[in-house]
Amino acid sequence: MVQTMQAPSPVRLQEKQYPQWAFFQGQFVPIADAKISIMTQVINYGIGAFGGVRAYWNADKQQLYVFRIADHMRRFLNSGKFLCATLPYTADDLQRFIVELLRREGYREDAYIRPLLYNATEDITPRLYDVKFDFACFTKPLGNYIALQVRACTSSWWRVEDNIIPARGKITGAYINSALAKSEAHWNGYDEAIVLNQDGHVAEGSAMNLFIVRDGAVITAPVSDNILEGITRRTVLQLAREAGIETIERSIDRTELYIADEVLFCGTGAQVAAVIEIDHRKIGEGRLGAVGKKLQDAYFDVVRGKDTRHADWLTPVYA
Numbered sequence: 001m002v003q004t005m006q007a008p009s010p011v012r013l014q015e016k017q018y019p020q021w022a023f024f025q026g027q028f029v030p031i032a033d034a035k036i037s038i039m040t041q042v043i044n045y046g047i048g049a050f051g052g053v054r055a056y057w058n059a060d061k062q063q064l065y066v067f068r069i070a071d072h073m074r075r076f077l078n079s080g081k082f083l084c085a086t087l088p089y090t091a092d093d094l095q096r097f098i099v100e101l102l103r104r105e106g107y108r109e110d111a112y113i114r115p116l117l118y119n120a121t122e123d124i125t126p127r128l129y130d131v132k133f134d135f136a137c138f139t140k141p142l143g144n145y146i147a148l149q150v151r152a153c154t155s156s157w158w159r160v161e162d163n164i165i166p167a168r169g170k171i172t173g174a175y176i177n178s179a180l181a182k183s184e185a186h187w188n189g190y191d192e193a194i195v196l197n198q199d200g201h202v203a204e205g206s207a208m209n210l211f212i213v214r215d216g217a218v219i220t221a222p223v224s225d226n227i228l229e230g231i232t233r234r235t236v237l238q239l240a241r242e243a244g245i246e247t248i249e250r251s252i253d254r255t256e257l258y259i260a261d262e263v264l265f266c267g268t269g270a271q272v273a274a275v276i277e278i279d280h281r282k283i284g285e286g287r288l289g290a291v292g293k294k295l296q297d298a299y300f301d302v303v304r305g306k307d308t309r310h311a312d313w314l315t316p317v318y319a
Contacts, residue, residue, distance in 0.1 A: 018140055046173020142269075149288060153279055154194050201252055211265075
Protein backbone atom coordinates (compact mmCIF):
# COMPACT_ATOMS: atom_id res chain seq x y z
CA MET A 1 0.00 0.00 0.00
CA VAL A 2 1.29 3.42 -0.94
CA GLN A 3 1.19 5.83 1.96
CA THR A 4 0.23 9.38 1.06
CA MET A 5 1.67 12.36 2.90
CA GLN A 6 -0.71 14.92 4.26
CA ALA A 7 -0.14 18.38 2.88
CA PRO A 8 1.23 20.75 5.51
CA SER A 9 -1.13 23.39 6.83
CA PRO A 10 -0.56 26.82 5.31
CA VAL A 11 1.60 29.00 7.52
CA ARG A 12 -0.21 32.12 8.65
CA LEU A 13 1.90 35.20 8.69
CA GLN A 14 1.86 36.69 12.15
CA GLU A 15 0.55 40.23 12.33
CA LYS A 16 3.06 42.83 13.40
CA GLN A 17 2.67 43.48 17.10
CA TYR A 18 2.74 47.06 18.37
CA PRO A 19 4.51 48.69 19.98
CA GLN A 20 7.96 47.33 19.21
CA TRP A 21 10.05 50.25 20.41
CA ALA A 22 10.40 52.64 23.34
CA PHE A 23 12.68 55.50 24.19
CA PHE A 24 14.10 54.57 27.57
CA GLN A 25 17.09 55.72 29.61
CA GLY A 26 18.50 57.79 26.78
CA GLN A 27 18.16 55.35 23.90
CA PHE A 28 15.75 53.49 21.64
CA VAL A 29 15.20 49.98 22.96
CA PRO A 30 12.82 47.09 22.27
CA ILE A 31 9.63 47.70 24.25
CA ALA A 32 10.23 44.52 26.27
CA ASP A 33 13.46 46.03 27.63
CA ALA A 34 11.83 49.26 28.88
CA LYS A 35 11.37 48.27 32.52
CA ILE A 36 11.74 50.09 35.83
CA SER A 37 12.15 48.81 39.38
CA ILE A 38 9.23 48.40 41.76
CA MET A 39 11.34 50.47 44.17
CA THR A 40 11.06 53.67 42.12
CA GLN A 41 9.07 56.54 43.57
CA VAL A 42 6.84 56.75 40.51
CA ILE A 43 5.64 53.22 41.27
CA ASN A 44 5.25 53.80 45.00
CA TYR A 45 3.86 57.36 45.02
CA GLY A 46 2.83 58.26 41.46
CA ILE A 47 5.46 61.01 41.30
CA GLY A 48 5.61 61.75 37.61
CA ALA A 49 3.96 63.50 34.71
CA PHE A 50 2.84 62.38 31.29
CA GLY A 51 1.55 63.61 27.99
CA GLY A 52 -0.93 62.37 25.42
CA VAL A 53 -0.32 63.12 21.75
CA ARG A 54 -2.05 61.84 18.62
CA ALA A 55 -0.79 61.13 15.14
CA TYR A 56 -3.31 60.86 12.29
CA TRP A 57 -2.92 58.85 9.11
CA ASN A 58 -3.84 60.47 5.78
CA ALA A 59 -4.25 57.64 3.27
CA ASP A 60 -4.46 59.97 0.26
CA LYS A 61 -1.12 61.58 1.08
CA GLN A 62 0.36 58.40 2.59
CA GLN A 63 1.47 60.51 5.51
CA LEU A 64 1.25 60.33 9.29
CA TYR A 65 0.78 63.71 10.96
CA VAL A 66 1.55 64.39 14.62
CA PHE A 67 -0.92 66.98 15.92
CA ARG A 68 0.40 70.05 17.76
CA ILE A 69 3.49 68.25 19.01
CA ALA A 70 5.25 71.49 20.03
CA ASP A 71 2.30 72.54 22.21
CA HIS A 72 2.13 69.08 23.77
CA MET A 73 5.84 69.06 24.63
CA ARG A 74 5.55 72.54 26.11
CA ARG A 75 2.71 71.42 28.39
CA PHE A 76 4.58 68.20 29.19
CA LEU A 77 7.62 70.11 30.39
CA ASN A 78 5.38 72.55 32.28
CA SER A 79 3.84 69.59 34.11
CA GLY A 80 7.36 68.65 35.14
CA LYS A 81 7.88 72.12 36.63
CA PHE A 82 5.21 71.37 39.23
CA LEU A 83 7.47 68.53 40.38
CA CYS A 84 10.70 70.58 40.17
CA ALA A 85 11.78 68.00 37.60
CA THR A 86 14.59 68.64 35.15
CA LEU A 87 15.53 66.57 32.13
CA PRO A 88 18.66 66.69 29.96
CA TYR A 89 16.43 67.21 26.91
CA THR A 90 14.84 70.22 25.26
CA ALA A 91 11.35 70.32 23.80
CA ASP A 92 12.92 69.95 20.35
CA ASP A 93 14.80 66.83 21.52
CA LEU A 94 11.57 65.27 22.74
CA GLN A 95 9.86 66.00 19.44
CA ARG A 96 12.69 64.28 17.55
CA PHE A 97 12.47 61.21 19.80
CA ILE A 98 8.72 60.95 19.17
CA VAL A 99 8.99 61.26 15.41
CA GLU A 100 11.77 58.67 15.34
CA LEU A 101 9.68 56.26 17.44
CA LEU A 102 6.79 56.60 15.00
CA ARG A 103 9.11 56.03 12.04
CA ARG A 104 10.52 52.91 13.62
CA GLU A 105 7.02 51.51 14.14
CA GLY A 106 6.03 52.38 10.56
CA TYR A 107 2.38 53.08 11.36
CA ARG A 108 -0.06 53.35 8.49
CA GLU A 109 -2.95 54.09 10.85
CA ASP A 110 -3.82 56.52 13.63
CA ALA A 111 -1.48 56.31 16.59
CA TYR A 112 -1.13 57.55 20.15
CA ILE A 113 2.08 58.78 21.81
CA ARG A 114 2.70 58.59 25.55
CA PRO A 115 5.70 60.58 26.86
CA LEU A 116 6.51 59.95 30.52
CA LEU A 117 8.54 61.90 33.05
CA TYR A 118 9.05 59.86 36.20
CA ASN A 119 10.83 59.89 39.53
CA ALA A 120 13.30 57.04 39.12
CA THR A 121 14.78 57.34 42.62
CA GLU A 122 14.61 54.13 44.64
CA ASP A 123 13.81 55.40 48.12
CA ILE A 124 10.82 55.25 50.45
CA THR A 125 10.63 58.97 51.33
CA PRO A 126 8.20 60.77 48.96
CA ARG A 127 9.91 63.99 47.90
CA LEU A 128 10.88 66.22 44.98
CA TYR A 129 14.43 67.09 46.10
CA ASP A 130 17.59 64.99 45.84
CA VAL A 131 15.89 62.71 43.32
CA LYS A 132 16.45 61.68 39.73
CA PHE A 133 13.81 62.18 37.07
CA ASP A 134 14.00 60.29 33.79
CA PHE A 135 12.15 60.33 30.47
CA ALA A 136 10.55 57.48 28.58
CA CYS A 137 8.13 57.27 25.67
CA PHE A 138 6.14 54.68 23.77
CA THR A 139 3.51 54.72 21.03
CA LYS A 140 0.60 52.50 20.06
CA PRO A 141 -2.12 52.31 17.39
CA LEU A 142 -5.31 54.02 18.53
CA GLY A 143 -8.63 54.67 16.89
CA ASN A 144 -11.45 56.16 18.96
CA TYR A 145 -10.60 56.29 22.68
CA ILE A 146 -14.31 56.68 23.40
CA ALA A 147 -17.25 56.49 21.02
CA LEU A 148 -18.11 59.75 19.26
CA GLN A 149 -21.53 59.66 20.98
CA VAL A 150 -21.61 58.77 24.68
CA ARG A 151 -23.86 58.64 27.73
CA ALA A 152 -22.49 60.22 30.91
CA CYS A 153 -23.32 60.68 34.57
CA THR A 154 -22.31 63.23 37.16
CA SER A 155 -19.71 61.56 39.36
CA SER A 156 -19.82 61.54 43.14
CA TRP A 157 -16.05 62.10 42.99
CA TRP A 158 -14.99 65.75 42.75
CA ARG A 159 -12.26 67.01 40.48
CA VAL A 160 -8.91 67.25 42.27
CA GLU A 161 -8.34 70.83 43.47
CA ASP A 162 -5.37 72.79 42.14
CA ASN A 163 -3.96 73.57 45.58
CA ILE A 164 -3.97 69.87 46.41
CA ILE A 165 -2.54 68.47 43.16
CA PRO A 166 -1.98 70.77 40.15
CA ALA A 167 -5.06 70.23 37.98
CA ARG A 168 -3.83 72.13 34.93
CA GLY A 169 -1.00 69.66 34.31
CA LYS A 170 -0.94 65.93 33.71
CA ILE A 171 0.43 64.63 37.01
CA THR A 172 0.62 60.84 37.04
CA GLY A 173 -0.69 60.17 40.55
CA ALA A 174 -3.59 62.61 40.12
CA TYR A 175 -5.23 60.28 37.62
CA ILE A 176 -6.54 58.03 40.37
CA ASN A 177 -9.20 60.77 40.45
CA SER A 178 -10.00 59.96 36.82
CA ALA A 179 -9.96 56.22 37.45
CA LEU A 180 -12.43 56.53 40.34
CA ALA A 181 -14.84 58.69 38.31
CA LYS A 182 -14.58 56.61 35.12
CA SER A 183 -15.05 53.33 36.98
CA GLU A 184 -18.05 54.62 38.91
CA ALA A 185 -19.67 55.66 35.63
CA HIS A 186 -18.95 52.27 34.07
CA TRP A 187 -20.34 50.36 37.06
CA ASN A 188 -23.48 52.49 36.91
CA GLY A 189 -24.05 51.67 33.23
CA TYR A 190 -22.67 54.84 31.62
CA ASP A 191 -19.86 55.41 29.16
CA GLU A 192 -18.25 58.37 30.87
CA ALA A 193 -18.21 60.57 33.95
CA ILE A 194 -18.57 64.31 34.43
CA VAL A 195 -16.80 65.68 37.50
CA LEU A 196 -17.62 68.81 39.49
CA ASN A 197 -15.05 71.01 41.21
CA GLN A 198 -14.97 72.02 44.89
CA ASP A 199 -17.38 74.90 44.17
CA GLY A 200 -19.96 72.57 42.62
CA HIS A 201 -19.31 73.82 39.09
CA VAL A 202 -18.81 71.49 36.13
CA ALA A 203 -15.10 70.88 35.59
CA GLU A 204 -14.66 68.25 32.85
CA GLY A 205 -15.00 64.59 31.98
CA SER A 206 -12.90 61.85 33.56
CA ALA A 207 -10.00 62.63 31.22
CA MET A 208 -11.29 65.22 28.76
CA ASN A 209 -12.53 68.79 28.66
CA LEU A 210 -16.21 69.67 28.27
CA PHE A 211 -18.26 72.19 26.28
CA ILE A 212 -21.93 73.01 26.31
CA VAL A 213 -23.85 74.71 23.53
CA ARG A 214 -26.62 77.15 24.48
CA ASP A 215 -28.42 79.45 22.04
CA GLY A 216 -25.73 78.87 19.42
CA ALA A 217 -22.79 79.79 21.71
CA VAL A 218 -20.07 77.36 22.76
CA ILE A 219 -19.36 77.58 26.52
CA THR A 220 -16.53 75.96 28.46
CA ALA A 221 -15.18 76.26 31.99
CA PRO A 222 -12.21 78.60 32.53
CA VAL A 223 -8.81 77.11 33.35
CA SER A 224 -9.20 78.53 36.88
CA ASP A 225 -12.03 76.03 37.54
CA ASN A 226 -9.59 73.14 38.11
CA ILE A 227 -9.53 71.83 34.56
CA LEU A 228 -6.67 70.56 32.46
CA GLU A 229 -5.27 73.22 30.15
CA GLY A 230 -6.35 71.16 27.18
CA ILE A 231 -4.70 71.54 23.79
CA THR A 232 -7.71 70.05 21.99
CA ARG A 233 -9.91 72.42 24.02
CA ARG A 234 -7.84 75.36 22.74
CA THR A 235 -8.09 73.96 19.21
CA VAL A 236 -11.88 73.64 19.36
CA LEU A 237 -12.23 77.19 20.69
CA GLN A 238 -10.17 78.52 17.78
CA LEU A 239 -12.05 76.47 15.19
CA ALA A 240 -15.35 77.68 16.63
CA ARG A 241 -14.30 81.32 16.37
CA GLU A 242 -13.13 80.79 12.80
CA ALA A 243 -16.55 79.31 12.00
CA GLY A 244 -18.26 82.42 13.39
CA ILE A 245 -19.51 80.65 16.53
CA GLU A 246 -19.53 82.68 19.74
CA THR A 247 -17.24 81.23 22.43
CA ILE A 248 -17.56 81.90 26.16
CA GLU A 249 -15.29 80.80 29.01
CA ARG A 250 -17.15 80.85 32.33
CA SER A 251 -18.22 78.56 35.14
CA ILE A 252 -20.94 76.05 34.28
CA ASP A 253 -23.59 74.83 36.73
CA ARG A 254 -24.59 71.17 36.82
CA THR A 255 -28.19 71.96 35.92
CA GLU A 256 -27.03 73.76 32.79
CA LEU A 257 -25.95 70.38 31.44
CA TYR A 258 -29.55 69.18 31.46
CA ILE A 259 -30.96 72.13 29.51
CA ALA A 260 -28.05 72.57 27.10
CA ASP A 261 -28.75 72.26 23.39
CA GLU A 262 -25.60 70.15 23.07
CA VAL A 263 -22.81 68.86 25.30
CA LEU A 264 -19.40 67.92 23.90
CA PHE A 265 -16.32 66.20 25.23
CA CYS A 266 -12.96 67.03 23.70
CA GLY A 267 -9.41 65.90 24.27
CA THR A 268 -6.51 64.11 22.64
CA GLY A 269 -8.11 60.78 23.41
CA ALA A 270 -11.77 61.77 23.17
CA GLN A 271 -11.25 63.99 20.09
CA VAL A 272 -14.64 65.74 19.65
CA ALA A 273 -17.51 63.60 20.93
CA ALA A 274 -21.18 64.30 21.64
CA VAL A 275 -22.65 63.60 25.07
CA ILE A 276 -26.20 62.58 24.19
CA GLU A 277 -27.48 61.71 27.68
CA ILE A 278 -26.54 62.86 31.19
CA ASP A 279 -28.02 61.45 34.41
CA HIS A 280 -30.88 59.77 32.50
CA ARG A 281 -31.77 63.03 30.71
CA LYS A 282 -31.61 63.28 26.95
CA ILE A 283 -29.44 66.17 25.80
CA GLY A 284 -30.92 68.16 22.91
CA GLU A 285 -32.16 65.75 20.27
CA GLY A 286 -30.24 62.87 21.80
CA ARG A 287 -27.62 62.84 19.02
CA LEU A 288 -24.74 64.87 17.65
CA GLY A 289 -26.09 68.39 17.08
CA ALA A 290 -25.41 70.92 14.34
CA VAL A 291 -22.73 72.85 16.23
CA GLY A 292 -21.01 69.69 17.38
CA LYS A 293 -21.06 68.29 13.84
CA LYS A 294 -19.49 71.46 12.48
CA LEU A 295 -16.72 71.40 15.09
CA GLN A 296 -16.16 67.66 14.78
CA ASP A 297 -15.82 67.87 10.99
CA ALA A 298 -13.51 70.87 11.23
CA TYR A 299 -11.34 69.09 13.78
CA PHE A 300 -10.90 65.91 11.75
CA ASP A 301 -10.19 67.88 8.57
CA VAL A 302 -7.43 69.77 10.36
CA VAL A 303 -5.75 66.85 12.14
CA ARG A 304 -5.64 64.72 8.97
CA GLY A 305 -4.19 67.53 6.87
CA LYS A 306 -7.28 67.94 4.69
CA ASP A 307 -7.73 71.55 5.80
CA THR A 308 -4.36 73.20 5.22
CA ARG A 309 -5.16 76.46 7.02
CA HIS A 310 -3.47 75.03 10.11
CA ALA A 311 -0.67 73.09 8.46
CA ASP A 312 1.69 74.52 11.09
CA TRP A 313 -0.08 72.34 13.67
CA LEU A 314 1.00 69.16 11.86
CA THR A 315 4.39 67.45 11.90
CA PRO A 316 4.82 64.88 9.09
CA VAL A 317 6.53 61.67 10.18
CA TYR A 318 7.62 60.26 6.84
CA ALA A 319 9.86 62.05 4.36
